[in-house]
Amino acid sequence: xxxxxxxxxxxxxxxxxxxxxxxxxxxxxxxxxxxxxxxxxxxxxxxxxxxxxxxxxxxxxxxxxxxxxxxxxxxxxxxxxxxxxxxxxxxxxxxxxxxxxxxxxxxxxxxxxxxxxxxxxxxxxxxxxxxxxxxxxxxxxxxxxxxxxxxxxxxxxxxxxxxxxxxxxxxxxxxxxxxxxxxxxxxxxxxxxxxxxxxxxxxxxxxxxxxxxxxxxxxxxxxxxxxxxxxxxxxxxxxxxxxxxxxxxxxxxxxxxxxxxxxxxxxxxxxxxxxxxxxxxxxxxxxxxxxxxxxxxxxxxxxxxxxxxxxxxxxxxxxxxxxxxxxxxx
Amino acid sequence: xxxxxxxxxxxxxxxxxxxxxxxxxxxxxxxxxxxxxxxxxxxxxxxxxxxxxxxxxxxxxxxxxxxxxxxxxxxxxxxxxxxxxxxxxxxxxxxxxxxxxxxxxxxxxxxxxxxxxxxxxxxxxxxxxxxxxxxxxxxxxxxxxxxxxxxxxxxxxxxxxxxxxxxxxxxxxxxxxxxxxxxxxxxxxxxxxxxxxxxxxxxxxxxxxxxxxxxxxxxxxxxxxxxxxxxxxxxxxxxxxxxxxxxxxxxxxxxxxxxxxxxxxxxxxxxxxxxxxxxxxxxxxxxxxxxxxxxxxxx
Numbered sequence: 036x037x038x039x040x041x042x043x044x045x046x047x048x049x050x051x052x053x054x055x056x057x058x059x060x061x062x063x064x065x066x067x068x069x070x071x072x073x074x075x076x077x078x079x080x081x082x083x084x085x086x087x088x089x090x091x092x093x094x095x096x097x098x099x100x101x102x103x104x105x106x107x108x109x110x111x112x113x114x115x116x117x118x119x120x121x122x123x124x125x126x127x128x129x130x131x132x133x134x135x136x137x138x139x140x141x142x143x144x145x146x147x148x149x150x151x152x153x154x155x156x157x158x159x160x161x162x163x164x165x166x167x168x169x170x171x172x173x174x175x176x177x178x179x180x181x182x183x184x185x186x187x188x189x190x191x192x193x194x195x196x197x198x199x200x201x202x203x204x205x206x207x208x209x210x211x212x213x214x215x216x217x218x219x220x221x222x223x224x225x226x227x228x229x230x231x232x233x234x235x236x237x238x239x240x241x242x243x244x245x246x247x248x249x250x251x252x253x254x255x256x257x258x259x260x261x262x263x264x265x266x267x268x269x270x271x272x273x274x275x276x277x278x279x280x281x282x283x284x285x286x287x288x289x290x291x292x293x294x295x296x297x298x299x300x301x302x303x304x305x306x307x308x309x310x311x312x313x314x315x316x317x318x319x320x321x322x323x324x325x326x327x328x329x330x331x332x333x334x335x336x337x338x339x340x341x342x343x344x345x346x347x348x349x350x351x352x353x354x355x356x357x358x359x360x361x362x363x364x365x
Numbered sequence: 366x367x368x369x370x371x372x373x374x375x376x377x378x379x380x381x382x383x384x385x386x387x388x389x390x391x392x393x394x395x396x397x398x399x400x401x402x403x404x405x406x407x408x409x410x411x412x413x414x415x416x417x418x419x420x421x422x423x424x425x426x427x428x429x430x431x432x433x434x435x436x437x438x439x440x441x442x443x444x445x446x447x448x449x450x451x452x453x454x455x456x457x458x459x460x461x462x463x464x465x466x467x468x469x470x471x472x473x474x475x476x477x478x479x480x481x482x483x484x485x486x487x488x489x490x491x492x493x494x495x496x497x498x499x500x501x502x503x504x505x506x507x508x509x510x511x512x513x514x515x516x517x518x519x520x521x522x523x524x525x526x527x528x529x530x531x532x533x534x535x536x537x538x539x540x541x542x543x544x545x546x547x548x549x550x551x552x553x554x555x556x557x558x559x560x561x562x563x564x565x566x567x568x569x570x571x572x573x574x575x576x577x578x579x580x581x582x583x584x585x586x587x588x589x590x591x592x593x594x595x596x597x598x599x600x601x602x603x604x605x606x607x608x609x610x611x612x613x614x615x616x617x618x619x620x621x622x623x624x625x626x627x628x629x630x631x632x633x634x635x636x637x638x639x640x641x642x643x644x645x646x647x648x649x650x651x652x653x654x655x656x657x658x659x660x661x662x663x664x
Contacts, residue, residue, distance in 0.1 A: 037618050037619040037620065037640045037643070037644065038618065038619065040415075040419045040422070040643060040647070041419060041422040041423065042415065042418055042419055042422065046477045046479065046491070047479060049477070049489055049491060050477075050479060050481065050487050050489055051487060051489070054481040054482065054483075054487045055479075055481070055482055056479060056480045056481065056482045057482060058482075059482055068482065077425075079423060079425060088422075106423075107617050107618055108617050108618075108619065143480060143482070160427070161427065163426070163427070164427040167427070205426075238371075239370070239371055239373075247366070247369055248366045248369065249366045284375055285373075285374035285375055285431075285432075286373040286374045286375045286431075287375075291375050292375070292376075293375070293529065
């Protein structure tokens with residue numbers, strides 16, 4: 036049986052409270068069954084919404100919970116991944132990753148049981164949406180603030196050896212207080228999961244182009260480095276010039292897949308490399324160079340991107356140090 | 366690697382539905398139980414309206430619909446080959462999903478009945494938008510219809526932005542033999558020869574039977590087809606092969622495909638047809654997940 040559509044899930048959830056074909060043997064799911072849900076209000080996750088649809092549920096006690104239904108089959112080892120993620124994050128908590136539970140027989144649609152997740156509900160909007168609002172309003176301070184919080188989050192994740200695996204402005208939520216939260220943990224790496232395959236090749240415009248043309252992605256704590264640096268560059272550049280938003284790409288923040296695929300013919304990369312702020316030009320140069328290479332070398336670590344801005348010289352292995360000189364020799 | 370682009374606002378995809386609206390489509394879909402009969406044309410309109418709603422649902426980005434996909438719907442019967450958009454969209458041919466979703470032909474009130482989780486049934490009303498109405502008329506000018514589809518694809522490919530897009534997808538539904546079999550084959554071949562940088566256009570054919578027949582899904586060779594089944598043979602010739610890059614994605618969507626099989630269903634029942642149309646249109650085609658764990662573990 037192929038997986039349900041958003042309309043199928045919406046139909047189940049539009050049934051009266053307590054009368055939905057949701058597994059009420061499990062307390063968290065019974066709570067969903069007894070929640071108020073608006074079937075037409077949802078988030079989409081991953082690959083432009085092809086993987087999961089997330090509904091906002093208002094519990095009978097007034098609190099909120101997210102119900103994440105799948106639009107296609109998860110990895111065969113999803114239970115293992117969720118268990119190891121939960122254990123690791125209990126020992127190494129990060130505010131950026133919220134509690135999530137996976138249930139194999141969660142919701143029945145047209146006679147078949149399908150799995151689903153429950154998650155803490157995160158109030159806020161996607162990073163994409165927030166940047167859209169801030170750039171429309173010309174709010175440079177707001178954008179700078181997000182850039183700072185972005186750096187802080189990525190450094191914390193790196194320190195904990197955690198990587199999201201599908202870092203993308205639609206997978207990051209910005210709370211009303213400005214705090215960032217990650218969503219969609221199917222590709223989340225924690226050290227106990229080392230050795231497993233990467234569940235996703237990544238989104239065009241946020242990973243090195245080599246992964247979209249066949250190169251296998253290594254599943255480890257470095258998965259986010261490229262995307263994190265790219266988003267940081269975008270946020271810094273937009274904070275300086277909000278009107279750039281939407282000019283070069285309608286899908287992404289600033290750089291498009293085309294810019295990454297063909298960096299030498301990218302007017303946006305040209306413009307960013309000529310920027311007077313070395314925090315922008317240096318980062319642009321490093322990213323552009325990485326895109327020229329046939330595979331991601333991993334020398335573009337976020338550590339060096341942050342260092343460009345703060346004039347810190349990290350302790351790097353000799354081969355990396357050579358590359359590092361390339362960034363500062365502006 | 367081909368067939369790897371995502372459908373996005375920077376490089377939208379194209380889906381062309383080609384619909385047989387000949388007189389026989391007014392007959393009931395064979396094989397249904399008594400009391401659950403429905404006309405083929407009605408069922409098809411339902412399935413396509415559902416596919417349009419789903420593409421819209423998956424194109425939501427914040428409060429807007431992202432223009433990630435363009436769509437055309439060509440109907441054919443008698444001597445008429447016509448775009449099926451109506452109401453506010455009448456007279457248009459290729460439309461962006463961003464234009465389609467806010468402009469339905471109308472809204473129906475539907476009743477949904479489901480299990481209530483305690484062994485009983487519960488029902489509720491919902492409003493469903495629709496864009497296409499069922500039609501059934503004269504003969505079957507399939508070749509002319511496929512020519513029209515080819516022209517639509519050629520026109521769309523002229524926009525340089527589309528050269529980097531996922532290749533066009535043509536989904537053709539018919540219930541019988543055409544008046545112009547050779548033309549149908551030729552035009553389908555011409556469509557399959559059109560391409561973007563990401564690969565050749567995909568022609569998917571779905572045959573709805575006139576009388577009850579054994580359903581054949583994704584045949585790998587002619588020997589998989591029922592003997593003397595001319596419509597099945599014709600569609601087999603017209604259909605694209607499943608590209609190897611999309612095998613995993615089709616399997617992840619639980620379709621019973623094999624490597625190199627043809628993208629077609631013969632004597633399809635409503636469930637199979639719905640599944641293939643949903644898979645072909647709601648963008649799952651370009652989502653190729655990495656190998657499941659245990660296979661290809663990183664060295």
